[in-house]
Amino acid sequence: MKKIIYTRPDGGVSVVHPMGGYSIEEVLAKDVPPDAINPQIVDESDIPSDKENRDCWKVGIGNIEIDALKLQEKNDKKSQHESKKSSLTSKLKISSEDLTILKEVING
Amino acid sequence: MAFPSDSARTKDWGTEVLTDADLEAQLDLLHNYFLACLNSSTGHSHDGTSNQGPKINITNLTVSSQAQGDIIYASSSSAWARLGAGTSGQYLKTQGAGANPTWATLIATQAEMESASSTTVCASPGRTQYHPGVAKAWIIFDGTSGSIGTGAASHNVSSVTDNGTGDYTISFTTSFSSSNFCAVGSAYQGSGPVYCTVNPKTYATGSVRVEVADVVSDSLKDATNVNVVCYGDQS
Numbered sequence: 001m002k003k004i005i006y007t008r009p010d011g012g013v014s015v016v017h018p019m020g021g022y023s024i025e026e027v028l029a030k031d032v033p034p035d036a037i038n039p040q041i042v043d044e045s046d047i048p049s050d051k052e053n054r055d056c057w058k059v060g061i062g063n064i065e066i067d068a069l070k071l072q073e074k075n076d077k078k079s080q081h082e083s084k085k086s087s088l089t090s091k092l093k094i095s096s097e098d099l100t101i102l103k104e105v106i107n108g
Numbered sequence: 109m110a111f112p113s114d115s116a117r118t119k120d121w122g123t124e125v126l127t128d129a130d131l132e133a134q135l136d137l138l139h140n141y142f143l144a145c146l147n148s149s150t151g152h153s154h155d156g157t158s159n160q161g162p163k164i165n166i167t168n169l170t171v172s173s174q175a176q177g178d179i180i181y182a183s184s185s186s187a188w189a190r191l192g193a194g195t196s197g198q199y200l201k202t203q204g205a206g207a208n209p210t211w212a213t214l215i216a217t218q219a220e221m222e223s224a225s226s227t228t229v230c231a232s233p234g235r236t237q238y239h240p241g242v243a244k245a246w247i248i249f250d251g252t253s254g255s256i257g258t259g260a261a262s263h264n265v266s267s268v269t270d271n272g273t274g275d276y277t278i279s280f281t282t283s284f285s286s287s288n289f290c291a292v293g294s295a296y297q298g299s300g301p302v303y304c305t306v307n308p309k310t311y312a313t314g315s316v317r318v319e320v321a322d323v324v325s326d327s328l329k330d331a332t333n334v335n336v337v338c339y340g341d342q343s
Contacts (some may be wrong), residue, residue, distance in 0.1 A: 031279040
């Protein structure tokens with residue numbers, strides 16, 4: 001099944017899925033916005049079925065590829081986030097111990 | 109039924125003096141003709157219980173200014189009149205006893221459908237969509253993975269564009285007359301399960317862009333069942 005892919009002005013990638021009864025050419029002419037960058041008709045198999053890294057997609061030549069740079073940035077952010085989360089969790093654990101002592105003090 | 113022909117004459121009336129026998133022969137011909145007219149199967153029939161009336165074969169009846177498609181009707185208890193052919197698609201409408209029939213348009217026009225006030229015309233399948241209470245476009249599709257496909261079912265939708273996670277543009281076959289229309293939706297993510305909201309984001313005459321969000325995390329989400337219905341005035 002044919003699909004239409006293009007890059008939006010904001011850098012994102014859009015995938016157009018024609019409904020039954022409409023040819024890919026009709027949809028290309030009617031539903032692809034005029035500001036679409038490099039619209040292409042591709043096979044469904046040329047589009048990643050896994051949307052895990054949907055925000056890292058980029059339009060290639062007749063297909064959609066994962067933008068390695070975007071993916072690296074995403075993974076770096078994810079690592080930083082995990083690191084901060086781990087640090088915060090550690091701090092919360094200390095606080096939890098303090099809270100236990102505090103409860104003992106309050107309860108006499 | 110043929111009248112006695114000239115060949116049945118027994119004499120040439122123009123040159124000879126008719127005798128009593130000649131006249132009787134002619135009267136016999138006429139008598140037989142009238143008997144044939146009264147025959148029960150071929151002509152005027154009378155019996156002991158009913159009078160079927162004369163069987164009239166009308167081949168040359170002409171009503172003034174008649175034309176193909178005209179009909180005749182009783183305009184009074186003693187007169188007939190002609191109703192000229194209406195326009196294609198019209199139906200004959202009675203106006204009750206004591207009134208003449210007329211041609212009437214039964215199918216509502218686009219304007220009548222849009223005004224939604226007439227109680228004397230009917231909606232046709234091709235104009236039902238002009239009624240303000242009727243959904244102009246709707247679709248249910250799977251927004252996960254690349255499986256939007258052609259949607260599970262839809263009406264007046266030409267395509268769905270996947271702009272990113274939980275971000276879709278639905279394009280219409282027939283556009284709305286303005287961007288002031290109503291789009292409502294619901295969504296559900298089967299695995300989880302996760303309940304989602306559908307939020308119209310950008311309205312254009314030919315499309316609406318919606319975002320689907322997880323109600324708990326308030327983040328955009330691809331849902332397995334995305335339903336969108338649009339109401340408004342079409343161009």
